[in-house]
Amino acid sequence: MKLILLSGGSGKRLWPLSNDARSKQFLRVLEGPGGRMESMVERVWRQLGESGVRESAYIATGQAQEELLRAHVGPEVPLIVEPCRRDTFPAIALSAVYLYSIVGVSLEETVAVLPVDPYVEDEFFRRVGELEAVIRRTGCDMALMGVTPTYPSAKYGYIVPEPDAAQDAADAEAVDGLRDRRLPEGMSAEKRNASEGASALPEQLARFAVPGTGDGASRRVRRFTEKPDETTATALIAEGALWNCGVFAFKLGYLIQLLIDRGLPIHYDGLCEQYERLAKTSFDYEVVEQASHIEALRYDGYWKDLGTWNTLTEEMKTPLLGEGRTTEDCRNTHVLNELGIPIMVLGLSDVVVAASPDGILVADKAASPRIKEALRDDERRPMYEERRWGHYLVLDQMRHDDGTSAITKRVCLAAGRNFSYHYHTDRSEVWTVLGGRGEMILDGASRILQAGDVAIIPARAAHTLRAHTEMQLIEVQRGVRLVEEDIVRLGKEWSTITQI
């Protein structure tokens, strides 16, 4: 079985801590083992390791997140990087083609696709592993995982199963069939497991041993209902409906055949070439809704979508991240402060205050999901970005009457890292080094830079910097067009730069 974790979406529902350059899965707001703060993607990657399935996992993402993912889960993380952003159908198709044509995965192997940031117990990932057995047992096109609803939420999608009786009978039959087919007479599940190495089968069988309880067996899916009202949701739950948590599994061959049927390339390079022309459509729409036989496996454990401030803060151990204070009469109030100045909250309960260089949110928790609408017309540049080489923070932006603009940044270059060797056509830069030591190359000439040094970089002058020890510098950009895209890269790795 292979796992594909989808790491996408810029999402403004956790503004101002999430922005176009930093999606919510990268926010380090959760408390991990030993009290270390971890992001959602770090947490899931750790859980995959603890569940023993990390070796079969890949992360599908866009170029914008490549550096950040390596920073969060390690430089060796296997990434499947889209040439440009599309939607989930192209992304999953590209991943399938990558597994088939580059990794050489068998068409018979099961592939499970899941979000990169579900907030769940480890059990969740073990349950994902069971989808393989569901496909094998039922011969379905696709096996989904559904979360047992805990309340009639109007914000989730529901997976509605076929009516109970028929399904229970089918379950019982399937279990009998499996027993007949799989276990040689007189061999216990444990023994078989020991003889075949790690497998989800014994646990699966243990669950199947109580068919009809609704806990172990999968159920055939009748239909899907997106975000019903609460009354409808209550009725759906009574029917046995489950929350759709975005986990689906299929045999690799199923999707490859589907691509062949549509005349799409099944080799990685070929699909990459056409990628930009693929329609922006979702996997749900293009594949799931077309499948004739879908099974859903129930997951009873803890699951939560930490996509909005009210749900995210419920999982925060501490009410205060960053500088600030809340008075004692503040109940259920959370402060997340990435600014260098204190936030004082007086006498307010059920409130979230989140501040970053992008802005400040002050919201009643119940109202916090509305931030996306409130920001509808907001088109600002991100003020903070993590990069492969470190990070930067925009301190100041000014526009002058003469048409020039200025941006002041504090830049942190990690020890041993370097910027690409590049130039800008429309801006000059001045670096004042605050701390650390490194080597600068400016139009081919090398120079050591350390605390107190100043480097002046005219427009069109090629430059790079490599940090021997972590460097902090203030960069003042001036020009008529100050955009991140104004960059011509001449080299990326230090070893190649020094050859130029």
Place this chain on the structure above:
Amino acid sequence: MKLILLSGGSGKRLWPLSNDARSKQFLRVLEGPGGRMESMVERVWRQLGESGVRESAYIATGQAQEELLRAHVGPEVPLIVEPCRRDTFPAIALSAVYLYSIVGVSLEETVAVLPVDPYVEDEFFRRVGELEAVIRRTGCDMALMGVTPTYPSAKYGYIVPEPDAAQDAADAEAVDGLRDRRLPEGMSAEKRNASEGASALPEQLARFAVPGTGDGASRRVRRFTEKPDETTATALIAEGALWNCGVFAFKLGYLIQLLIDRGLPIHYDGLCEQYERLAKTSFDYEVVEQASHIEALRYDGYWKDLGTWNTLTEEMKTPLLGEGRTTEDCRNTHVLNELGIPIMVLGLSDVVVAASPDGILVADKAASPRIKEALRDDERRPMYEERRWGHYLVLDQMRHDDGTSAITKRVCLAAGRNFSYHYHTDRSEVWTVLGGRGEMILDGASRILQAGDVAIIPARAAHTLRAHTEMQLIEVQRGVRLVEEDIVRLGKEWSTITQI
């Protein structure tokens, strides 16, 4: 009559918009004529002009506010500047001595002292003018103004008058006395006014014409009660008590005699020399409480202490100052944003959000007066200061492991203004000019600086800059001790600097 406006106190009750460098009277949050935003001190100075008494007004303040006061009410404002900060007794004593020994005011002249920032109608200042007549009429040591309470507030001081009956009789007597003494038979108040020029007398008399209503006449003060509980306040109001609004008048000779009695100098230079050794005691404690005969004059008009966020925001015409947005369901919520990033408020009512480079306050309005306690241990440098030459904003502060620190500021130097010619012993500075044009002198050498230029200023190098057009620059300071006090000034005015 002379007016002394006390402009003091750093006050943290309007944090983060007020700080050690910018007291609340300088916040431009009120809407003045023509929709122009004005500060409390600008408003009062404008009202003094409209009431025709600005010519007799002086502002007593500390050195820290000197530049700011000139920026707000004009370079010609007559200031009485304390050599160092003490309390109200030394400040008022210095002002009295200044009027006596420098300005040459007669000992018979009345001096009225008032805060620089009462939020009142113009009528208030006319009423202050009437205190002179009260002193003349009653021969009291001191005449105060008291505000008619509108509710039993527990946060004000109360002026408690002598019981009604006796006072009413005294009033009637006094009025009769005044009539006898002042008005030649057959001459109406209006005529007398016309023959003598502007005077408060006719209106005074008009009020005296209805003695016992408590509206016109002054009442002898029995005692003072500071911040009583609400029950006590209710009883006090029934007794005819008034709110103490910090306005008191006396004959200049009264205070000068008091200084002589205490062996204090009555000449300006002499008192300045001893100033640092004067006790930090209040005028209330040292003078008012010792006076044997105090009269209080009732003021019935609008008066408000805009000292806390809940009272200040009540007078704000707009719910949003600066960048940001509040959702439609926010009721009675105010945002004051001096940061360059947006503040979004979702679904919160009766809340004030105030943000400056010093920090961010998010408070239930009723809880907002508690900010002072919440900040008790806070000892941060001001991040924004207005100066004689312009203003600066701290963008970033960093401390490094090697003991050095760095501060990055954006500095705005107004056209025609210059820094003093100075040096720093413990820090270097790098200026990157973002906009404007000016002349720099560095260790005696002159150089033109304009947008894009970089100037490197080592520690101990004397430097100054004069702006031909308004200049914006980024200043990066580096050193082991980065404090505003590390400055040795060699010259202040450009004409003298160029002689050095």
